[in-house]
Amino acid sequence: AQSVAQPEDQVNVAEGNPLTVKCTYSVSGNPYLFWYVQYPNRGLQFLLKYITGDNLVKGSYGFEAEFNKSQTSFHLKKPSALVSDSALYFCASDNYGQNFVFGPGTRLSVLP
Amino acid sequence: KAGVTQTPRYLIKTRGQQVTLSCSPISGHRSVSWYQQTPGQGLQFLFEYFSETQRNKGNFPGRFSGRQFSNSRSEMNVSTLELGDSALYLCASRTGARNEQFFGPGTRLTVL
Numbered sequence: 001a002q003s004v005a006q007p008e009d010q011v012n013v014a015e016g017n018p019l020t021v022k023c024t025y026s027v028s029g030n031p032y033l034f035w036y037v038q039y040p041n042r043g044l045q046f047l048l049k050y051i052t053g054d055n056l057v058k059g060s061y062g063f064e065a066e067f068n069k070s071q072t073s074f075h076l077k078k079p080s081a082l083v084s085d086s087a088l089y090f091c092a093s094d095n096y097g098q099n100f101v102f103g104p105g106t107r108l109s110v111l112p
Numbered sequence: 113k114a115g116v117t118q119t120p121r122y123l124i125k126t127r128g129q130q131v132t133l134s135c136s137p138i139s140g141h142r143s144v145s146w147y148q149q150t151p152g153q154g155l156q157f158l159f160e161y162f163s164e165t166q167r168n169k170g171n172f173p174g175r176f177s178g179r180q181f182s183n184s185r186s187e188m189n190v191s192t193l194e195l196g197d198s199a200l201y202l203c204a205s206r207t208g209a210r211n212e213q214f215f216g217p218g219t220r221l222t223v224l
Contacts, residue, residue, distance in 0.1 A: 036215075041217075041218075041220075042217055042218075043116070043202055043204075043218050045215070046212045046213070046214060046215075051210075094209075094210050097209030098160070099145060099157040099170070100145075101157075104154045
């Protein structure tokens with residue numbers, strides 16, 4: 001069975017500093033991986049996805065993610081954090097086209 | 113294109129009652145999935161419908177059911193509500209398997 005882990009419940013970063021939100025996966029075969037962001041009282045917003053090809057994927061709002069097959073990781077990154085980036089972030093894997101398997105989420109706080 | 117819409121946005125029910133939630137997917141999307149989000153359990157997959165057929169089902173009791181109509185709109189029903197059913201119920205649509213899902217704002221269900 002597929003599983004997705006986000007080892008940090010909370011990440012704090014100062015505005016203007018780079019941010020990283022970590023994700024590791026346990027998926028056999030070729031994983032399809034996704035990042036979503038959730039703001040308070042809102043649904044999830046799609047940020048980016050990895051299917052195949054370049055290991056560095058660029059997405060919305062200046063976010064990017066790096067796929068690393070040897071480390072089974074798919075970390076979300078942004079060069080310069082904004083206070084408005086403060087939200088709950090979810091990593092997800094496509095379960096062989098059946099349903100998404102989500103990680104537990106990481107709360108990002110960007111401090112002014 | 114209009115996004116995924118869910119109605120109602122908020123519901124308060126009492127134990128033992130039943131509830132029906134509605135989801136209208138993005139135009140052209142034939143797949144609709146439902147998720148339950150709680151602070152303790154995170155995002156859990158309920159079921160997915162594609163072209164009016166349930167394609168996948170998560171590990172929830174039979175009190176949770178759904179259906180999809182010919183226009184791809186979907187409803188989710190929960191019978192004999194329990195306190196533990198209090199959650200944010202999210203609907204998501206996509207064009208097909210292995211594609212990114214687009215989420216609605218959710219329905220916040222409170223069971224008293």
